[in-house]
Amino acid sequence: MTAGNGRRVGSPYAPHTDADEEAMLDAVGVDSAEDLFDIPGEVRFDGEFGVDSADEQELRNAMADLLSRNEELTEFLGRGHHAHYVPALVDDLSRRSEFLTSYTQYQPEIAQGFLQVLFEYQSMLVELTGLPVANCSMYDAATALAEAALLANRLRRGASGHRVLVPEHLHEGRLGVLENYLDGAEMEIGEYPMDDGAVDVETLADLVDDETVMVYAETPTVRGVIEERLADISDLAHDNDALFCIGSDLVALALLEEPASVGADVVVGEAGALGLGTAYGMGLGIFATREEYLRQVPGRLVGVSEDSADMRAFTLTLQTREQHIRKERATSNICTNQAWVALRTAMHMAWLGPDRLVDLATQAVTDARDLAARLDELSGVKAPLYDRHHFREFVVRTDQPAPAITNDLAGRGFAVHALDDHHLQVCITDANADAADGLVAAFEEVI
């Protein structure tokens, strides 16, 4: 059966004409493509899945209908996963097919464009963290944290134990991933307590010992608190020969203390807030570290070299760390990564430039402070719960049951997260700031 254009009905993306197919079968010496399937009869599948082929237009409409079952809510949600306004330039240029449909840059001469973008991405991470080595992406903040712990363990093989210390306020997704990654390395996780939303440094001091290979702290924390004692935590870690790892994000890093200056050995975190949007949790993990740990870094690195015309050129480098060469002795199993998201993030960072990036970060502090103050004026509401500096988000204590409040807010078009019976978390960025008045008004109605 053929369609009007002379192509057989089947995959709309297989361009063969009947005549082509005949000629190719002749050249191969078979009667039919079916003859080429060297599959024993006993495992041959002759059934159907029951999925009908769909017309493109029909399918686009059907999928739009399906996705429109999502309620249109203005989201004041964060907990470590944030959305900022993404400039049109990012959508437009990142979708150029030369970027979008290219592969990993194993032939660098024909992939200079993407390699340079990734080099520039790495470079901007170096500027923001102060650490000289950044890889060109991990899957998300959770996997980046887990890889950091594995790196610390490789570097500290001589330690008497293999413990990683993490805050009790750690996002459950990050904790869950960490547990799975550490299991195979026979490492363990210790939790240290928080005090009013920040690290309880004195208690942490009692927990860090020579069994500790890494101390991890976040700024801002999953509850939006800016950590004030990073240098003290760093000293605790280093006094015990443990690595100090900071979890953050690119917007926060533009304003807050430079990780290198407070002793960070590794910086991980989420970068998708620039360039990606919420994307139902899809992300981009950042990973930066010191020069001396270069050969233990997981994932891909782009470096500078020269070509035979003596011109500067870029290439993937130090690949002997990677699984396609080192196999089970690789620093990580990561292969396919988040390169295209890194490209979008780099474009967004470049579009903002240093001024607007710092402004965006400053706004994340002031907007959170202002919104908390407005909510705090409502009776039966305390905001923020912690007497700390906040970045983008904060915890709200409510006299009324929090789940009921989130439910009622959803009925008024707003999504807010209930932490437990009497605590909510609210997150504000430039993506939802213009709806702050509406949120406050809705709050007033539902409490």
Add this chain to the structure above:
Amino acid sequence: MNFDQARFSRDDEYEPLLSEKDSTTVEVDSEGVLPDDLTRDELTLPALSEPQLARHYTRLSQMNYSVELGPYPLGSCTMKYNPSFTEDVAADPNAGVHPDRSDRTIQGTLGLLHGLQEYLADIGGMDAVTLQPPAGAAGEFTGILVAKAYHESRGDDRSEIIIPSSAHGTNFASAAMAGYDVVELPSDDDGRVDMEALDAAVSEETAALMLTNPNTLGLFERDIVDIAELVHDAGGLLYYDGANLNALLGRARPGDMGFDIMHYNVHKTFATPHGGGGPGAGPVGVVEELAEFLPSPMVRETAAGYEQYEPESSIGKVHGFAGNWLVLVKAYAYIARLGDAGLADASAKAVLNANYLASQLDLDVPYGPFHHEFAATSGDRDAADVAKRMLDYGVHPPTTKWPELVSQAMLTEPTEVEDKASLDDLAHAFNAAYADSDEALETAPSKTSARRIDQVSAARNPRLSWRALGDDE
């Protein structure tokens, strides 16, 4: 085919770096916002106008090859055409929800995820599928963790994973990350699993055998039923690496072959763009007995609608949230567009294309018959040099020097999206490059944006940021 890649250059460099165009240091003044000691003093980043950026990135895009420019026959990578419409579907504003939204308010998202779970289960002959792993290697790791949890739940402590020497490097790395010792399995003379060696390798220590079928030489493991029986009899599980699933759609299912666990590379088989190295997605399918161990959350359909749930003995999490959602949307759209008939046809054309291309080469192509890929050998010529020369004939070369079973291997996978004319061009590029002089090979490429790049010096003197470049000059 004539091909010259764009090249933008100034002095001794190609398109200048953002930092060279304009780098600005701003002082961070946090007065009234945060105490001074909590903030940095200054920040240095490029500060370009939007038109300057548009030009920079457009120029860079023109210095990059992609599947929309021409054939991209990298073996085991399945660089097929990525339909435009799936991009629009993924860009639907309703697709961009936050992962903390309540189930009731995101029925569209959950419905799509549920639908994709079902599609993939049907295609693979599996009983349950998780969509959480963000890449194929993450899928392998997840699958091995599931196998481990299964054995442990039975009080069975096993220490080894068996992997054929020709397998993808990620198999080895994923097994090691999960804490297993790797037992490497040699291939037999016809490029397939050596049954005697397998028999000797399998023991009560075997947690699983990881297998790619068809394997990385494009050969179907015809003894698969015996292989499954051998591994199962020893109490081990059979893991299917989905990298080569494009060759089997609608004709064989891993579940029917005796595989207990598999991952799907949706960026290969289901045409989601590779994005220059990612994101992909590596959903994992399992048989009924293993479903309770899958990562949380899964999506199920109830009378009240779709909901997320945690499987009874879940291994927990392998991604902070639900994985690479935008990639999953595109995979769903692709499968729904092609349906049974389209998927089966894609496999037929992919296999026909591989065999046709192999038949047109002057290079020796050992083994066979092939499924969707084959390893040609450049014999006494350096495969990497032949590959560089192929760039001058306007095509992206195949994967070189892997798998090691074939010396000077050129692992080639044209996929179903090349027509005969394109395959003839590819064959011409292979044959012409192979026949060119030593000098032509060693000085290639000349039509790409950059000439031959010195990769040794890049590794010997790592310069990984523009700061490092500054130190150097």
